[in-house]
Amino acid sequence: MMSAYLPMMKSAAIVSAGELGMFHHLAKGPATADEAALACAASARGTRALLDALVAYELVTRDGDRYANGAFITEHFTPSSQPDFTPGLVWTAAAWRMTADLTGAIRRGGPSVSLWEETAKRPELGAAFAKYMEAIATVVSPRILDAVEVPSSARTMLDVGGSHGLHTAAFCARYPQLEAVIFDLAASLTTTPSLLAARGLAERVRLQPGDATRDTFGGPYDVVLLLSVLHNHSHAEGEDLVRRLAASLAPGGMLVVHEHFQGAAPQVFPSVFDLTLLVETGTATVTSEAVEAWLARAGLRVTKRAEIESVGAGAVWVAVRA
Ligand SMILES: C[S@@+](CC[C@H](N)C(=O)[O-])C[C@H]1O[C@@H](n2cnc3c(N)ncnc32)[C@H](O)[C@@H]1O
Known part of the structure; x- marks a missing residue:
């Protein structure tokens, strides 16, 4: 029982x-439970219980009546962390409420309301998800850039499901000749303008709100990014998306796919991630064999397959139109 509890x-x-801002407050210096409670608009009693539990889990330290962040928290959940994964905790607070219905999702075979329907109704949820994706992209984006070599002749890029815009910003910084379009559901684009403005990219990058399962993408593009998107779609939608994106590529253009591929035997990250997808979107991870077949049928030739060596970081594939 204890291994579940x-x-x-x-x-x-x-x-x-994370949701209360407790780690950020303690990052300013050791504090008593009363001081932390006041700063985080929480009760003194609840704050003491929370901090003592975190001390027991060796995440927070206590010296007398003063609490401080432990090394792990300082490394990952404070303003000085590189990156600060607090947006992941804020998102997980929302995901926790959805995961409470896991048994229902297993019975039904999917969520009663999908995450995308929910974010369309609640913009703050879409923004919280985008901020979490941005924190992950801070880690993953340099690895994707290392795995992909964009030719100097490339001028136009499309980032499908590009959300926060960090991947587009990273490609635009490395390849100054690129102009880009970020295509995503409107609810996932609310934080993007400020990120692009902060990087001086407001003129080079255009946002295109839309539904990738039915809207057109324009083009032709020299580079198309499809990063961490296929698992949000059914296999039929995924293959159709790959086919339409291949058609939007200029001759010699490249499609970059980043995915969390499911292996032959269950491994912890992709399998647990499948449970999350079941409860949030009703979709599932794909196998690399399935994506390889979709790319081939779309007339693309895979030129690179690179694993990113970190739990949950996935793999990058580059495919080129003949
Ligand atoms: C897991 S996030 C990945 C975000 C970003 N590409 C990254 O790698 O950090 C999936 C993205 O796909 C977008 N998405 C899901 N369904 C979509 C649809 N039907 N049309 C366009 N975008 C969609 C979501 O809004 C979200 O931004």
């Missing part, structure tokens, strides 16, 4: 502390 409460305590 203790990890659940550890996750709950970390997520609540």
Whole structure:
């Protein structure tokens, strides 16, 4: 029983502390429970219980009546962390509420309301998801850039499901000749203008709100990014998306796919991620064989397959139109 209960409460305590801003407050210096409660608009009693639980999990330290962040928290969930994964905790607080219906999702075979329908109704949810994706992209984006070589002749880029815009910004910084379009659901583009403006890219990057399953993309493009998007679609939608994106490529253009491929035997990350997809979107991870077949049928030739060596970081494939 404890192997089910203790990890659940550890996750709950970390997520609540992130949602309340507790780790950010302690990052300013050690504080008593009363001081932290006041700063985080929480009760003194609840804050003491939370901080003591975090001390027990060795995530927070206590010296007398003063609490401080432990090394792990300082490394990952404070303003000085590179990156600060607090947006992941804030998102996980929302995901936790959805995951409470896991049994229902397993019975039904999917969510009662998909994440995308929910974000369309609640913009703050879309923004929280985009900020979490941006934190992950901070880590993954340099690895994707290392795996992809864009020819100097490339001028136009499309980032499908590009959300926060960090991947587009990274490609535009490395390849100054590129102009880009970020295509995504409107609810996932609310934080993008400020990121692009902060990087001086407001003129080079255009946002195109739309539904990738039915809208057109324009083009032709020299580079198309499809990063962490296929798992949000059914296999039929995924193959259709790959086919339409291949058609939007200029001759010699490249499609860059980043995915969390499912292996032959269940591995922890892709399998657990499939449970998350079941409860949030009703979709599933794909196999690399399936994507390879879609690319071939779309007339693309795979020129690169690169694993990103980090749990949950996935793999990058580059495919080129003849
Ligand atoms: C897992 S996030 C990946 C975000 C970004 N590409 C990255 O790698 O950080 C998936 C993205 O696909 C977008 N998406 C999901 N369904 C979509 C659809 N039907 N049309 C366009 N974008 C969609 C979501 O809004 C979200 O931004």
